[in-house]
Amino acid sequence: MKTMGVTLLLLVALCAKAQITPMPMGINICGSEFGEDKLPGTLNVDYVYPNIAEINYFAKKGFKVITLPFRWERIQRTLGGELDAREVAEIKKFIVNCNERGLKVILSMHNFGRYKIGAYDYIIGSQQVTRWHYRDVWQKIAETFRMNSNIYGYAIMTEPHDMWNYSWTLSAQEAVNAIREVDIRTNIIVGGDNYSCSEEWVAYNDDLKRLKDPFNKIIFDAHCYFDEDHSGRYFAGYANNKTNSYTGINRVKPFIDWLKKNNKKGIIGEFGVPAYDSRWLTVMDNFLQFANANGINVNYWAAGPWWSNYQLSIEPTAYGNDKPQMAVLQKYISGSSDRSSYTINTKNIESENSSEISSEKNNTLNKNKTRTSGSGNYAIISAASYRYVVSAGW
Numbered sequence: 001m002k003t004m005g006v007t008l009l010l011l012v013a014l015c016a017k018a019q020i021t022p023m024p025m026g027i028n029i030c031g032s033e034f035g036e037d038k039l040p041g042t043l044n045v046d047y048v049y050p051n052i053a054e055i056n057y058f059a060k061k062g063f064k065v066i067t068l069p070f071r072w073e074r075i076q077r078t079l080g081g082e083l084d085a086r087e088v089a090e091i092k093k094f095i096v097n098c099n100e101r102g103l104k105v106i107l108s109m110h111n112f113g114r115y116k117i118g119a120y121d122y123i124i125g126s127q128q129v130t131r132w133h134y135r136d137v138w139q140k141i142a143e144t145f146r147m148n149s150n151i152y153g154y155a156i157m158t159e160p161h162d163m164w165n166y167s168w169t170l171s172a173q174e175a176v177n178a179i180r181e182v183d184i185r186t187n188i189i190v191g192g193d194n195y196s197c198s199e200e201w202v203a204y205n206d207d208l209k210r211l212k213d214p215f216n217k218i219i220f221d222a223h224c225y226f227d228e229d230h231s232g233r234y235f236a237g238y239a240n241n242k243t244n245s246y247t248g249i250n251r252v253k254p255f256i257d258w259l260k261k262n263n264k265k266g267i268i269g270e271f272g273v274p275a276y277d278s279r280w281l282t283v284m285d286n287f288l289q290f291a292n293a294n295g296i297n298v299n300y301w302a303a304g305p306w307w308s309n310y311q312l313s314i315e316p317t318a319y320g321n322d323k324p325q326m327a328v329l330q331k332y333i334s335g336s337s338d339r340s341s342y343t344i345n346t347k348n349i350e351s352e353n354s355s356e357i358s359s360e361k362n363n364t365l366n367k368n369k370t371r372t373s374g375s376g377n378y379a380i381i382s383a384a385s386y387r388y389v390v391s392a393g394w
Contacts, residue, residue: 022335023292026065026106027058027314028270030304032090033069033110040074040084047074048306049090052097057316058303059101061326062333065152066103067269067299068094069110072137079115079133083140095148104152106189106299107145108269113160113168113193124157125166131174139178146183153187153219154179155269159195168193169207176213184215191221191269197230198222198255198268209262221269222255223301224248226283232272232301234311238279245279248287256294270301272312275324284325288332300329 035046043049050068058066068091075087091107098105114121115129122128138156145151156175160168172190179188192205201222211218225232226248228241252268259266268291273280291298300314307313314323 021292022062023288023332024064024297025062025329025333026067026297026299027063028067028069028108028299028302029054029058030069030302031306032074033071034306036071036116039071039116040077043086043090047071048304049094051305054303054305054315055094055097055101055103059103061330064104065106065297065299066098067106067108067155069108069158072109072111072115075141076137079117079129080136083137083144088144091145092148095145095150099148099150104150105148106153106155106269107141107151108155108158108189110158113157113163113166113171123163123166124160124171125163131171134171135174135178138175139182142179142183142186146186151186153189155189155191155221158191158269159223160191160193161195163193168205169210172208173211176211176218180214185217187217187219188213189219189221189267189269191223195230196221196223196269198224199230199251201255202258206258209258209264218265220255220259220264220266222252222266223270224252224255224268224287225271226251226273226280226287232270232312234274234280238277243279243283245282245286248283249290252287252291252296256296266296268296268298271298272301273325274311276311278324281324281328285328285331288328292332300325 029050031048031050033047035041038046041047050066055066070087070091075083075091077084095105112121114123115133116122117128124134125131138154142154156172156179160171163171176188176190179186190208190211192201192208194200194204197204205220208220223232225234226241226243227234228236228243230251234241248271255266255268258264271284271287273284275281288298301312302310303313303315305315307315312325314325314329316322
């Protein structure tokens with residue numbers, strides 16, 4: 001048994017058979033951002049939008065928000081041009097279907113801080129893809145969808161990374177300014193550089209606290225995965241990822257601390273675990289308890305009809321059965337958990353041995369991340385006493 005060297009001050013006080021406050025939870029339903037190597041691609045061949053059956057399934061499970069990823073190159077096929085009428089129609093149909101079932105929607109641009117022209121991805125702020133282009137597309141998107149009352153927020157860019165000298169903060173401010181010229185009601189959701197990594201948020205994204213919105217509706221979006229490189233690929237087995245039961249808490253706490261210090265609102269826009277080892281479910285369970293105790297709303301990654309055997313997917317099986325992750329998520333959605341508050345109390349949390357199980361993400365997902373794990377180990381105090389409101393309030 002290999003000791004992780006993670007020292008946490010212990011006090012474990014679990015309240016058995018206690019009711020927790022139901023936790024607002026969202027789900028990323030993927031497909032409309034697929035086919036990144038075939039842009040703009042052919043609908044229902046290279047990419048697909050969620051269908052009614054999927055929307056019904058997650059509505060019945062109690063999810064409150066669906067995030068719809070989309071590609072900039074599809075909704076605006078020429079930089080500076082008009083929005084594509086067919087893509088707009090598909091998105092509006094999805095929004096209406098969600099509204100009829102009491103679901104809010106996040107429109108999320110999945111371009112990682114870039115726009116693809118031919119075979120090349122150009123960073124926002126470059127000569128080829130200027131900030132004016134970025135401002136233009138978001139103003140047109142906001143103008144097009146602002147009358148849909150169930151739009152919870154515009155996620156202006158998912159996981160920008162390696163922005164080099166092209167300041168992500170300046171680009172984000174341009175999008176905020178453009179949206180507010182036509183829509184003063186809708187939340188603006190801002191991800192961070194370095195793939196929105198929650199543990200390394202301060203190192204890469206502290207400057208985002210300077211963003212200005214006259215209507216104070218900016219929500220910061222961090223992503224939190226529990227494998228060693230933070231990527232959500234979970235290539236190796238549990239032990240080989242140097243994970244312990246409280247990894248999720250250590251990973252998300254720096255982001256929550258930043259929100260509290262700067263009086264900002266935030267969400268966890270992506271998190272997820274494989275189903276092949278129940279110890280990952282324990283990591284997620286502890287993470288959800290901590291997020292809930294701190295008033296943070298979360299969106300699970302992911303679902304969608306084309307994920308096939310993708311290990312993080314909670315798309316129901318072909319026979320309609322729930323994936324193992326759903327049982328953990330449902331505890332917090334319904335408030336039926338048998339634990340309500342806790343203080344973490346442990347010395348030298350140890351990593352159990354496990355057989356190495358390796359599985360790759362679907363190739364259509366652009367998450368080619370290389371990160372080094374943050375070096376900080378955090379002493380966790382009582383989640384109940386640590387609670388403060390940073391929630392976006394679904």
